Structure formats: C-alpha cells, structure tokens
Amino acid sequence: MMxxxxxxxxxxxxxxxxxxxxxxxxxxxxxxxxxLVTDAYLTGTGAADRVLALLVDSGLQAAVFxxxxxxxxxxxxxxxxxxxxxxxxxCVIGFGGGSPIDxxxxxxxLASQGGPMRKFKAPSSYSGPALPVIAIPTTAGSGSxxxxxxxxxxxxxxxxxxxxxxxxxxxxxxxxxxxxxSMPPRLTADTGVDALAHAVEAYVSRKANPISDAMSLSAIxxxxxxxxxxxxxxxxxxxxxxxxxxATQAGMAFSNSSVTLVHGMSRPIGAHFHVAxxxxxxxxxxxxxxxxxxxxxxxxxxxxxxxxxxxxxxSDDIASHRMVDALGELCHDLAVPTPKSxxxxxxxxxxxxxxxxxxxVASGSPANNPIVPSLDDVERIYxxxxx
Ligand SMILES: [Fe+2]
Numbered sequence: 001m002m003x004x005x006x007x008x009x010x011x012x013x014x015x016x017x018x019x020x021x022x023x024x025x026x027x028x029x030x031x032x033x034x035x036l037v038t039d040a041y042l043t044g045t046g047a048a049d050r051v052l053a054l055l056v057d058s059g060l061q062a063a064v065f066x067x068x069x070x071x072x073x074x075x076x077x078x079x080x081x082x083x084x085x086x087x088x089x090x091c092v093i094g095f096g097g098g099s100p101i102d103x104x105x106x107x108x109x110l111a112s113q114g115g116p117m118r119k120f121k122a123p124s125s126y127s128g129p130a131l132p133v134i135a136i137p138t139t140a141g142s143g144s145x146x147x148x149x150x151x152x153x154x155x156x157x158x159x160x161x162x163x164x165x166x167x168x169x170x171x172x173x174x175x176x177x178x179x180x181x182s183m184p185p186r187l188t189a190d191t192g193v194d195a196l197a198h199a200v201e202a203y204v205s206r207k208a209n210p211i212s213d214a215m216s217l218s219a220i221x222x223x224x225x226x227x228x229x230x231x232x233x234x235x236x237x238x239x240x241x242x243x244x245x246x247a248t249q250a251g252m253a254f255s256n257s258s259v260t261l262v263h264g265m266s267r268p269i270g271a272h273f274h275v276a277x278x279x280x281x282x283x284x285x286x287x288x289x290x291x292x293x294x295x296x297x298x299x300x301x302x303x304x305x306x307x308x309x310x311x312x313x314x315s316d317d318i319a320s321h322r323m324v325d326a327l328g329e330l331c332h333d334l335a336v337p338t339p340k341s342x343x344x345x346x347x348x349x350x351x352x353x354x355x356x357x358x359x360x361v362a363s364g365s366p367a368n369n370p371i372v373p374s375l376d377d378v379e380r381i382y383x384x385x386x387x
Contacts, residue, residue, distance in 0.1 A: 004211065004256065006209070007255070012173045015176065017178065018176040020054065023055055029171065029172070033089050033091070034063075034091050035083060035087050035107075036064045037094050037104040039067075039070075039099065042066070048095060051093075063087040065080055065084075073152070074153070084131070089131065092132075093133075094136065095138065096139075097138060097142060098144045101135045101136075101142065105170070109126060120165065121162060122161075133171060134171065134172045135172070137180075137244075140191055140246070141191025141194040141247050142195075143250050147168075148164060150163050150168045159359060160271040162267070162364070169255070177241045182234070183234060188243075189227070191247070193330070195223060196285075197262050198251060198253060199215075199250040200220065202215070204260065204292065204300060205254075206258075207257045215256075216250065219250040220307050224306070227243060227330070228334075259368075260370075261373060263365050264369075267360070267363060268359045272355075283339060291371065291373070300324075301314070301315075304319040304323040310322050340386055349386055350383075357375050361378060
C-alpha cells in the first residue's frame with residue numbers, strides 16, 4: 001500500500017469579495033513587491049487595474065505583467081522572467097484563468113532557478129527555492145489555484161509539458177466567485193467540464209486516496225447540480241458560487257491524486273490544434289470513460305451516484321454505464337463539438353495521431369488510468385472521437 005502525500009495552499013480565502021483580502025494576505029506573508037501576472041483581456045476589462053489599485057493603495061510596490069498567452073509557451077515566459085527581474089519582484093500573483101496562473105507558477109520557479117522549463121517536466125518534481133505564488137482564478141475550472149502543477153508548452157516542439165512539484169503549488173489562493181460572473185456561456189461550459197474531468201479522473205486514478213476521494217465526490221455533485229444552470233444563466237449567483245467551490249475541490253482532488261487518460265490525450269490536441277483545454281477534454285471525456293469503465297466499475301458507479309444518475313440500490317454495472325451516458329448527455333447539452341465539427345482537418349488529424357498518441361502516453365497520466373491503454377488503444381480513441 002502506497003502512502004498518499006497531501007498538500008494544499010497554506011491560505012485559502014473563499015467567498016464573495018474575498019479579493020479584498022489580497023493586500024492583507026500579501027502583508028501577512030511579509031511580501032512587498034508583487035508582480036501581478038495576467039492577460040490583455042483582464043487589463044482591457046479593468047479587472048487587473050482594480051487588483052493593482054488594491055495592492056498599491058495598501059502601500060505595496062506592485063507592478064503588472066499582462067502579456068501571458070493562452071496555453072503558455074516557453075517563449076512567452078522569457079519576457080515574463082525579465083519583468084520579474086526588472087521589478088525585483090518578491091512574489092508573483094497569477095490573476096485570470098488557468099493560463100495566467102500557470103504562467104505565474106512557472107515564472108516563480110524560472111526567476112529563481114533559470115531555465116529551460118523542460119528540466120521541470122514530469123517525471124521530475126521540483127520543490128526547491130522559488131518565489132511564492134498567490135493565485136486568483138477568474139474562471140471556475142482549471143483548479144490551478146490549488147494544484148502542484150503547471151502546464152507549459154515547449155515552443156521548440158509544441159509539447160505540452162506537465163511540470164509537477166510543491167514549488168508550483170500556490171502559497172495562497174483567493175477564490176472569489178464574483179470574478180467569474182462575466183464568463184460567457186462557452187467558457188463556462190468548457191471550464192466546468194474541465195473541472196468535472198479533474199474530479200472524475202482523480203477518483204478513478206490509481207493514485208486516489210481518502211482525501212482526494214472526498215474532494216472528488218463533492219465536486220461531482222456540485223457540478224452536476226450547477227453547471228447547466230451557470231451555462232444557461234451566467235447571472236445565477238448560487239450556481240456560480242457552487243461551480244467555483246467545485247472547481248477548487250476538483251483541483252485539490254487531482255493535485256493530490258492525478259488526472260488520467262482524458263487529460264493525457266487532451267494535451268496533445270491542445271498543443272497541435274490550439275483547442276481550448278476544457279474543450280479538448282470534453283471532446284474525449286465520454287469516449288475515454290467508455291473505454292475505461294470496466295477497469296474500475298465500482299469507482300465509476302460511485303461517480304454516477306454522486307452525479308445523481310444512480311442511487312445506492314443501483315448495481316455497479318448499471319450505475320457505471322449511466323456515468324458514461326450522463327457525460328455524453330452533458331457534452332450534448334453544452335454543445336461540445338467533435339474535432340470534425342470544430343473544423344479540424346481530417347487528414348491532419350490522422351497524420352498527427354501517432355505522434356499525439358506517443359505524447360499522450362509519454363506524459364505519464366494514462367499510466368494512472370483504470371485501464372492502462374496501449375498506443376494502439378489511444379490511436380483508436382483519437383480516431384473514434386473525430387467524427
Ligand atoms: Fe484540466
């Protein structure tokens with residue numbers, strides 16, 4: 001029996017208006033020179049300026065770097081490392097969706113240790129010196145505010161690298177659902193399905209443990225009850241609040257367990273076809289679950305019960321397959337496209353499939369799947385989900 005290593009951020013502030021506690025948290029950590037790492041969208045809406053004003057008004061020497069990119073690349077980080085050095089920052093604050101937060105995490109390590117980023121990719125794990133990271137999510141999905149991972153694309157070969165270790169775990173997370181109220185329906189759906197994938201994958205993973213299990217089942221129930229509501233009515237405060245809690249719980253779950261085959265196969269789709277992370281997960285989620293379900297029937301059955309499509313009297317056999325059906329229905333209701341209807345060229349998909357399969361397996365995530373797939377299995381699933 002393996003022991004489980006459990007880690008969470010040292011500080012979490014959760015709830016409406018939690019953002020206002022940012023200066024107090026920075027001060028309590030003895031930090032003076034934060035660099036706010038965000039993207040052009042959030043400077044455009046004025047949201048980043050409001051966070052900067054909070055910091056400056058409380059006497060902190062804060063600066064902004066807003067050139068992070070979606071699915072951050074090693075190239076995009078070069079400029080950001082310069083910004084950390086120029087400002088002489090003593091901490092980085094990741095403000096935004098998964099990409100700005102993942103960028104901030106990578107910067108915290110790169111600014112202290114130097115590159116290249118690939119030396120931190122799995123199976124290596126880094127817990128040495130780094131700047132402290134404070135994470136403030138503006139989407140309810142990536143869970144990055146609570147995970148000990150960052151995902152960075154190597155600009156040299158388009159590989160999405162999973163980089164693990166406690167130095168990538170934020171020391172503080174500010175989880176304020178009011179920041180997610182303006183997410184449009186597509187982003188709400190994609191990030192919400194990403195969170196559901198984290199929860200289910202952490203639960204069926206070979207690394208699951210009693211702590212991650214509790215986080216997973218709670219997140220699955222919350223997402224089932226609230227994702228469609230938030231998708232159809234973005235002003236639904238209760239649904240937004242529940243989705244935010246679920247996303248963080250799901251992040252805590254997979255950070256302390258792992259993701260599995262959905263994420264393993266999703267990263268290469270994102271890297272080669274620039275499909276948003278949550279969407280590439282959603283494209284795979286029902287088919288990968290159908291492939292995996294017989295390897296952990298009881299576990300998928302518990303997911304189905306938490307999701308509300310089975311009860312304690314339903315047999316594991318029936319319940320586990322209801323989970324597969326429920327995921328198909330969810331993706332349908334949230335208008336998740338196939339790679340084909342998304343506009344990905346069939347020939348290119350086929351040509352890249354062997355490479356994507358190789359990269360998926362090499363990431364290590366599929367090795368934690370209830371059924372460990374062969375390269376052939378992975379290629380078959382890529383072929384199957386295309387239409
Ligand atoms: Fe994810």
